[in-house]
Amino acid sequence: MTPTVVLPVIIGGLYAAGVYLLLDRSLTRVLLGFLLLGNATNLLLLSAGGPAGLAPILGYAEPEEISDPLPQALILTAIVITFGIAAFLLAIIYRSWRLVRQEVVEIDEEDRRVALRSGTDADEMDPDDLALEDRPAAHADSLGGDAGGDLAVEGTLARRYGGIASDDVDLPPTERRRR
Amino acid sequence: MIRVLMPLPVLLPLLGAAVALLVGGRHPRVQRTLSILVLGTVLAVSIALLLLADADGAESLSIGGWPVPLGIVLVVDRLSALMLVVASTVALGVLVFAVGQGAADGDEETPISIFHPTFLVLIAGVANAFLAGDLFNLYVGFEILLTASYVLLTLGGSAPRIRAGITYIVVSLLSSLLFLAAIALVYAATGTVNMAQLAGRLSELPEGTQLLLQSMLLIAFSIKAAVFPLSAWLPDSYPTAPAPVTAVFAGLLTKVGVYAIIRTQTLLFPGGALDTVLMVAALATMLIGILGAVAQTDIRRILSFTLVSHIGYMVFGIALSSAAGLAGAVFYVVHHIAIQTTLFLVAGLIERQGGSTGVDRLGGLAKASPFLAVLFFVPAMNIAGIPPLSGFIGKLGLLEAGIADGGWLPIVVVAAGAVTSLLTLVAISRVWSRAFWRPPAQSPAADTDEAAARDAGPELVAAPLEELASDDGSGSTATRVRRRAAWRRHTAVATASTPAMDGLGDGAESARPLRPLPQVMIGSTTVMVAVTVALTALAGPLYAIAGRAAVDLLDRGPYVNAVIDEEDAP
Secondary structure (H helix, E strand, C coil): CCCCCHHHHHHHHHHHHHHHHHCCCEHHHHHHHHHHHHHHHHHHHHHHCCCCCECCCECCECCCCECCHHHHHHHHHHHHHHHHHHHHHHHHHHHHHHHHCCCECCCCHHHHHHHHCCCCCHHHCCHHHCCHHHCCCCCHHHHCCCHHHHHCHHHHHHHHCCCCCHHHCCCCCCCCCCC | CHHHHCCHHHHHHHHHHHHHHHHCCCCHHHHHHHHHHHHHHHHHHHHHHHHHHHHHCCEEEEHHHCCCCCCCEEEECHHHHHHHHHHHHHHHHHHHHHHHHHHHHCCCCCCHHHHHHHHHHHHHHHHHHHHECEHHHHHHHHHHHHHHHHHHHCCCCCHHHHHHHHHHHHHHHHHHHHHHHHHHHHHHHHCCCEHHHHHHHHHHCCHHHHHHHHHHHHHHHHHHHCCCCCCCHHHHHHHHCCHHHHHHHHHHHHHHHHHHHHHHHHHHCCCCCCHHHHHHHHHHHHHHHHHHHHHCCEHHHHHHHHHHHHHHHHHHHHHHCCHHHHHHHHHHHHHHHHHHHHHHHHHHHHHHHHCCCECCCCCCHHHHCHHHHHHHHHHHHHHHCCCCCHHHHHHHHHHHHHHHHCCHHHHHHHHHHHHHHHHHHHHHHHHHHHHHHCCHHHCCCCCHHHHHHHHHCHHHHHHHHHHCCCCCCCCCHHHHHHHHHHHHHHHHHHHHHHHHCCCCCCHHHCCCCCCCCCHHHHHHHHHHHHHHHHHHHCHHHHHHHHHHHHHHHHHCHHHHHHHHHHHCCC
């Protein structure tokens, strides 16, 4: 049997599309990318078994004519794992949506804080003398200038999610400040 | 005998998990007892396996009686048995700690009936990865432990945990898919995924193909082991999880990756084609990891970065691919599993005691809780490599092996290793001097309650926000004066009340929001600290076993013969 060119092309296409989607900030796209990558890998496993043959069932076909059954067993396991994890990812994405009304990869606030901190040793200074961003996180003023804005949670929610009852919104949406 | 015991470290936790899930909701006490019993048995079995494997050499078991190239095979040799022993010790310690914490917290926040089964599944996955005799079973082991870890990391589903969990899951998924693709290519090239068979067949392949397969496996495992530049996910995701979860992740999960690197580099690709790459990666991992740790102000993040940094030592030992280097790496893995878990457990205690893990928010813990200070100090000095503790012995072994190698690159890495050790001391002693030695009055933390609330996530921030309703951020002088007065008052109260507190839970009446530490948590952490000290006392025999394991790894014969010989048996 001659090797097929269709499988490698499909695998390559799926990998490319999967990686592209995985790089997106939106979690749904990440999930779709993961599914594409998983399918690409399954096809890769399938093509690793050599050229296609008859179904590997004893009595149905002669051993010389059947395709390699081991990759099929591996693919089956891999599909089950991919399926389970995709379901878990969906649950996480839903949870993220419930919590912050956003389904994107979020910013690590502590990381930003460390990055913005000035080089001097924070211990030796009065927190009140520092710029807002440089204050230790525990200091009351470091909660930032928009603290007052967040207070009117009901108002904000009503403004943004007019159709949704405020009970159904777990938290005020995260404000994404552009610097 | 050894064949009867071999599947137990995988089967027992899996069965235990099933039973624990069934009884979970209604009988939490039964569930706790069951989990502890299961892990205790696994520990006993692992010790027996280590003794048997050390006495009789490697042994294999075909699951279901299928002959070797067809069926799944479990292999135990000195390395995997040693890893099993350390892993189950650590797991048991963490589980007892978690039971103590769960009992003290009254389980209102975390669904603890999920915790025990998931934890057991995690341990089953770790054991399966250590025992796996073929690449695909290794993949399945990884998936079991990773899936369990996804659940554990996002336990409770608060916003910070979901945020951290998503990064972790996506990165882990990518590495798993890479591993699976590598398995497909290995199978396409050789027609087998059995590691003992691969050991023979891979060397017959063209060099280019070998290099491709080796790099794919190495990249997949390096993501899991957090080797720079594939380490950025770790300090981002670990610190948000509950203390026992972070502890077991930090101790075990990255080391499973390191174990897989050791296994594939020695058994499948003994030529050392990528040793220079590994050496440079080790150098970068050490230095960049520890520089990250020095920059952090949160204990858990400091520890996470030290974790990344010290992975570099193990990679260095592997890259040397000499018996001395591998022995050092194996010993360092054992030491590091124990020490990192212990430190994260202590961080959990600090968080309970001080209400935060930010070193800027803590102060005076040495006075408030001398026993906790001892619990932190001993493993902290150990990880920094202060003689005569086991960290020093492991580092000394690795550095000596590096100098014995003689090349210029190993010498550079040795120098970097010494610098890393010093910087670890800097990072750790900053925690010590601020959180433990600094008088509480100097701590800039205005209100520990508020700090704890910020740590706990946005749900709790609402209350402090309301208190600050009058403050519009620019802040009038009056509010500022009022708040500073409150702060001074608060710290004065804290200073005055500290003598009333000790680490064993008498601090309940104190004015500062110190929660008493449950006996079980203190007890399990003490045992873990004792284990790390025992590693020092037992360093001789341990290093001897690590040495014999390293000789086996380089020889490859014992492992391959243990698997292939079975082909003749019915």
